[in-house]
């Protein structure tokens with residue numbers, strides 16, 4: 001190697017001397033043992049806040065308010081604040097439950113459509129101030145934020161634009177002033193807020209009411225620089241287009257912002273799949289409730305473990321974030337049944353993904369950027385870094401590049417294949433296939449931050465697993481590969 005390099009630089013030197021008067025084009029290969037630079041990014045790219053968001057994988061929603069006490073999903077706005085009386089409210093318990101479930105961000109409904117505010121807003125008396133809870137001196141948002149901070153969990157808030165209580169609703173300017181003022185209260189008095197949720201729901205009594213999203217978003221960014229704004233149209237993270245926690249099997253983080261609008265039912269398919277030609281990085285978030293309803297109802301119980309795992313594979317396993325709603329009950333606590341189900345869910349995920357069978361295998365590739373030892377080899381797909389170290393094939397042949405995992409002694413038995421793309425340089429892969437011992441067992445389109453293939457044919461025994469990248473925007477970059485056995489998966 002060293003000899004070769006010496007000869008190369010010697011040749012370059014010679015060329016230089018011979019060609020004094022014109023530009024010499026020499027090999028672009030790096031001299032010595034310097035690393036080859038990474039390929040150029042393929043736009044659009046995530047920014048810092050979006051990358052941090054993506055790595056959370058599962059976050060928690062908490063729907064809590066007057067509906068919790070009236071057994072309803074959409075309050076009318078006529079509820080008396082007197083109904084809000086959680087006898088044992090303990091936000092610390094909510095946070096403990098989230099931490100045990102491996103969750104690092106929790107989003108609370110500061111105000112839902114009924115208009116009742118969980119914090120003592122200066123701009124309305126329809127709030128905790130007029131409730132019996134803590135004699136009207138309580139602040140649920142404050143307690144929630146303090147409890148989360150104590151355990152290092154980040155917070156997010158939802159402030160419903162639709163307000164069925166406030167008289168200003170329907171009077172465009174007055175209501176938008178009221179709403180903007182409440183946003184300012186929430187985003188200045190409670191420290192750092194990492195996500196804020198907007199939807200476009202409107203009252204039938206005021207179908208023409210305009211929400212001043214432009215003003216609101218500007219205000220939000222001014223007050224919280226690292227926040228992610230969620231809505232149908234981003235600007236930072238987008239709705240996935242359904243409330244079942246199910247992303248498209250093709251799912252691009254990119255989309256065209258100019259084609260989006262908030263509360264437009266005709267774009268749900270587009271939101272679900274994204275756009276390979278999209279100019280904006282606005283990745284999808286999958287909101288779904290642990291129970292049937294968003295609010296707690298005595299009559300409802302949490303979804304079964306296999307339903308939750310299905311949701312996990314269809315959201316986290318399809319390049320999305322899972323926003324799982326866990327509604328506190330009328331005592332102000334997360335119910336025991338929900339706690340147990342979340343524990344089962346976390347323990348199932350840990351069980352499935354604790355043992356990557358690929359780690360004991362040999363990994364070979366069709367080619368690698370810059371040749372061996374230049375930083376883009378197959379060893380990168382098995383290290384701990386799932387973002388910034390990755391395998392890159394050689395420039396020359398972008399079609400049919402492959403990476404193969406080969407067992408060194410006995411056969412591998414698995415039913416899940418995980419593939420991750422180095423999205424820091426853009427989402428690229430458009431089509432891929434998985435072969436075991438030469439047999440096609442799964443095919444797919446996009447990969448993105450994480451793709452989980454739960455094999456339809458069930459568990460396979462094999463010595464060789466080959467992932468073929470058939471189509472990609474420029475070079476494909478694979479940051480991680482895993483082969484797992486999911487004991488909960490029993491395909492029909």
Ligand SMILES: *[C@@H]1O[C@H](CO)[C@@H](O)[C@H](O)[C@H]1NC(C)=O
Nearest residue numbers: 170203204205206207208209
């Ligand atoms: C809303 O706007 C439409 C079209 O401009 C109009 O026909 C309708 O009367 C308006 N509705 C209300 C409740 O103002």
Ligand SMILES: *[C@@H]1O[C@H](CO)[C@@H](O)[C@H](O)[C@H]1NC(C)=O
Nearest residue numbers: 047049225226235236280281
């Ligand atoms: C991150 O990117 C989104 C989408 O392009 C943009 O709306 C947002 O302002 C960016 N955030 C930061 C902190 O740059």
Ligand SMILES: *[C@@H]1O[C@H](CO)[C@@H](O)[C@H](O)[C@H]1NC(C)=O
Nearest residue numbers: 259260261262264265266267
């Ligand atoms: C809703 O989306 C469709 C499809 O993109 C578009 O044609 C229509 O103009 C949008 N409507 C509104 C009110 O933005």
Ligand SMILES: *[C@@H]1O[C@H](CO)[C@@H](O)[C@H](O)[C@H]1NC(C)=O
Nearest residue numbers: 255256259270275277278279
């Ligand atoms: C999104 O924008 C790009 C660039 O302008 C364009 O090529 C593409 O066709 C757009 N996608 C859709 C679905 O209109």
Ligand SMILES: *[C@@H]1O[C@H](CO)[C@@H](O)[C@H](O)[C@H]1NC(C)=O
Nearest residue numbers: 329330331332333334335336
């Ligand atoms: C709420 O959940 C707690 C357990 O965390 C339980 O002790 C309490 O009885 C529940 N309240 C209601 C009204 O079900």
